[in-house]
Amino acid sequence: MRVALKVAYVGTGYHGSQVQPDVATIEGELFNALTDLEIIDDPKSARFSSSGRTDAGVHAREQVVAFNTDKPNLAIPRVINSKLPNSIWAWAHAEVPDDFDPRRWAVSRKYRYIMSGEQYDISKIRAASKILVGEHDFANFCSKDEDKSTVRNVERIDVRVSGTLTKIDIQANSFLWNMVRKIVTALTMVGSGVRDEEWLTQMLDPESYEEGLEPASAYGLTLMEVKYPDPIDWCEDGYAIRRADENVHDYMVRHRVMAEVMESLVPREER
Template identity: 55%
Template sequence: MKVALKIGYEGTHFSGSQIQPDKRTVEGELLKALLEIGVITDTETADLSSSGRTDAGVHSVSQVVTFLTDNPRMALPRILNSKLPRDVWAWAYAEVSDDFDPRRHAVRRKYRYVLNADEHDISKMRDAAKLFIGEHNFSNFAKKDKNNPRSTVRKVEKLDIRSQGPVIKIDIVANAYLWNMIRKIVSALTLVGNGTRDIEWIGKMLDPDNYEEGIEPAPAYGLIFLEVQYDPEPEWMIDNYAIKHTNDFYTRESNRFLVISTILEQFVMQPEKGQDLD
């Protein structure tokens, strides 16, 4: 039987979601837990697959993973979470058809990027964001993969930008993404927002046949994979206990980091008058 799970993870201490030799990954931790519980007997026959790959440092609240098992009732989130580390958790379960592919059958994916609001003109960023809507060649907004050349045309359905207190939240919805595409789009928007580039430059970047320029991706820690949608959607069984347990933990963590952030501000020293020591 094929089982699908919705999982979340705080990606700071992972080398990405996809399993890699000798590195800590989300899939690696998930496979270890499934083996320990007895949901799977070996990693090859489990045929683990996910709805999308995330890079090192990127987070998720709703990654979808599937695997084959002869023991599906032991794959329930609250059982699995007892063997997972605190920075990975499952919260929904579904039994799906053997031909269900969490990546190929996804119709849209939603991401959010969070950045510091300082020195960014959000009105300019919103104007620039409008140019990304629709189908474009995003070659200038992707990390080149010489080993896997493929079309760089993608369709962005939505790109919303809003200010919330000290941060700006950028939400993007598309059918699929290229490697580093979202983080490079964010970099471009911030360059417009801080006045380094103008909006016309975005139009040039979206015309790679006539204009080519490299751009550094925004830092990975600001990106979170929010949602993946299917049509039809699997019949998810939500584990409310798993959600509450995770919410309680991350509420405490959020409060702790708020205090730490305030403390760190004390280490930002202002230069004082006087002679520097060489």
């Protein structure tokens, strides 16, 4: 039987999602859990695949993975999570066709980037984001791979303010390496007045204009959703979701405390 999982993770501390030798990765932890539980013998024979890779420090709410197993009764989130660190958890599973490939079958993906928005003109960012929607050559917005086309269709970009933070949701048929983070860099350059919309339009014409961009920091990026043409009958695991909520709450408390600690490390003049 072929089983698919929705997996979430806090990417901090991992060298990306794809397995690599001698470093901690999301897939490495998943492989260890699945083999320890004897759900699979090894990733290759189980035809393990994922909906895509995320870079070091990038997070996910809905990474989709699939594998073959003859123990589907064990291939459920609450069992698999018992062998995973608290920073990684499965939260839904489904039986899928034998030829299901979570990467090739995907029709779109959505990423969210969260950043401090206090120093940017949000109206300029929103106006600039409209220029990027549609089918364009994003060669200036990626770390290039010579074997791949750099044309992509960005279906929508939503920009909204939440307190002192700005959230940018980007949905496309697929993404190039570092594409989201470089789009964020470009939008913040326009939002800060360093560049204008005319420059952004030029950036979409790489045959006549070329410029390198530094990708925005990885810690603000999350893979939010992967969409497929035919509905998958996902079974969400309420217990796994409740445990994940508890773990995330602990992360949030820790980081709030650390923010205050960092603030206290720098001497301030009395006011």
